[in-house]
Amino acid sequence: MMNFIPIYSKEMNMTIISKIIMDHIQKELLIISQNKNIKGFRKGKAPLSLITKLFVKDTYKKVLYKLMNDMFYKFIYEKKINIIGQPKFYYKLYKYGYNLTFNVCYYQCHEFDIQQLNNMVIEIPDINIQEQDIKNIIKQNYIKNITWLISSNNYVISINDRVTIDIYLNNKNNLVLKNKKIVLDKENYIIQDLEIALINKKHNEEFYLNKIVLNNYPNKNILNTKQNFIIHIKKIEIKKEVYISKDIYNVNNHFTYKILYNNTIKQLELIKKKIIRNAILHNFIKIFLKNFNNITISNNTLIQLKLHKEYNEYCILTNILYQKLLLKNIKEYIIFKIFINQIIIKMNIKSNMNLILDMITEEITYVNYINHNINKKYINNIFKNKYLLQLISIHTLEYQIINNIIKNMKIKKIKFNFSNI
Missing domain, CATH: 3.10.50.40 (Chitinase A; domain 3)
Structure with a gap:
């Protein structure tokens, strides 16, 4: 029998004191005064009183939303409340200089029993990199050139x-x-x-x-x-x-065989890690869905919570990182996402920037071997893109969680040669 995930709405009132609101508004206005071009004044020289008059209305709306959001998420983090979807905030017309009492509506859902996955068998590839693999990569990507030095x-x-x-x-x-x-x-x-x-x-x-x-x-x-x-x-x-x-964008980089050999080993190890990581994610999701195959999510709930937006974001991430989706459809993804969110709260797992950097490096390495300058440029661009960085951060968290869970599972290693992958 198919069970729908019981998702129920809850609401609560919260209050932000006026001093906190005023302090944040003043900080925002100060930033605007330093960066905004105001007609008749040099940049950063317009009086704060004028800036306040022009921008205070838009500023306090932005500040209020941020403060409500921060207060709510701090509360659910401390109370270990697992929510799904985005909370909605409601408040009456705010009077400048006063406390803000607001109402927040959010959704909670089914709790998964993680013990259900204990002692399950998960297959993980054991990849062997051989000498010939290194030589093949060098041959595929580089041309040997001999020079003579006096x-x-x-x-x-x-x-x-x-x-x-x-x-x-x-x-x-x-x-x-x-x-x-x-x-x-x-x-x-x-x-x-x-x-x-x-x-x-x-x-x-x-x-x-x-x-x-x-x-x-x-x-x-x-x-x-x-x-x-x-x-x-x-x-x-x-x-x-x-x-x-042989890459036209990398022709100015020359390597001795020894340096190239050592670099290629490092690159192949990164690719090996990526392949193993993908396999772990893919195999774990299959096991997860098999064990919770009697649970689904209703179409109305999906629309109500606007979870299709999260799924679309996941599609963007997987297109960038894997070029294919790991999950069959939106409902399976949402069930998996609910499960992951619960574990994040229970295990208090936080995003690790070193793991994020490793994951980005592995992904770039998959298509580009030794071009360190281009790799560094890609990495810098990703770190500047907050949206993309957030998606990768979420994906890294998922991988951290799965690695924690499979410690209690039975691991079956499947041997592969790198050349056969």
């Missing part, structure tokens, strides 16, 4: 360097190759063991080499014969491998 005079040649040399046959009067570039980590096929002989030498050094002539030597008449050479080292260049992003 060494100092005291630098000792190593296997990864490129060396510019002059090669003389028999004596210094017989120059056979001028400014020949030799990359030491590959065979150049000019003179046998030339690359090995160059290692540990220094800039401007000369040495003798008695070795067999190989195929890339210019004089083919002496191929495969042993000859005496004089090698003069003119320049030593150190190889530097850098990785450049």
Whole structure:
């Protein structure tokens, strides 16, 4: 049998003393006087008496609503009252300078038994990131570029360097190759063991080499014969491998392989956290709805409480964060939301800014790997957008609550390789 959530209205009277109202109005008027452009006065120089005359009516309406809202929510927080929807405030015509007595109407609803979820089984993915996953991400997003840096005079040649040399046959009067570039980590096929002989030498050094002539030597008449050479080292260049992003907005960022490798590990760990978080939310909601499947909410209540607005906000959030809804329909969402609100009050869970930042970072990382400048810009913009920040804060609270609840549930870990997700 389907049970409708019993939602009932309650109302109460509350009073705000005049001094609090007056103090807040004066503060608001002072802010207006400092920021408003008034004709005939420089910005911030209009007298407060004029500002009061012009703006006091609109100001006290704004102040009264804020004070009523703050007083009511402080009361229900202290009394641990779980409400649904938005409260409505009523008061008679306010007389400036007097106390304000107002009436607030709000709705309370069904209490969920959280113990019902204890010992339920929830599946959580156990994701393994392998070496090849890291290499694949680097290959997909970056192009390797090699640059050569001129060494100092005291630098000792190593296997990864490129060396510019002059090669003389028999004596210094017989120059056979001028400014020949030799990359030491590959065979150049000019003179046998030339690359090995160059290692540990220094800039401007000369040495003798008695070795067999190989195929890339210019004089083919002496191929495969042993000859005496004089090698003069003119320049030593150190190889530097850098990785450049394929993203056109990130081409100015160059990374060594080591830095890129470490950064990619961090990014994959963030993506892993996001995938696990999504799975926990999705699986928990399925379990929740299955256990409370005999409870629904009436259409009239939905319209009366204007809860469809909350659902629309949730849609905005999930579109931004997940690109899809986690819940099947509006009624399921509202039931889940009622449950979450009750737990927030019971467990006294508050929004954690570090978790909010982590969640935003995880979401951005999902589509953008290493572009720290763009990531930072996105994060700053989100924190400036109070509406969006509030939605993310609510979502973070939900995740905190679910994590607290699943501590009493049985966790079944399902193993996945990152490459298979």
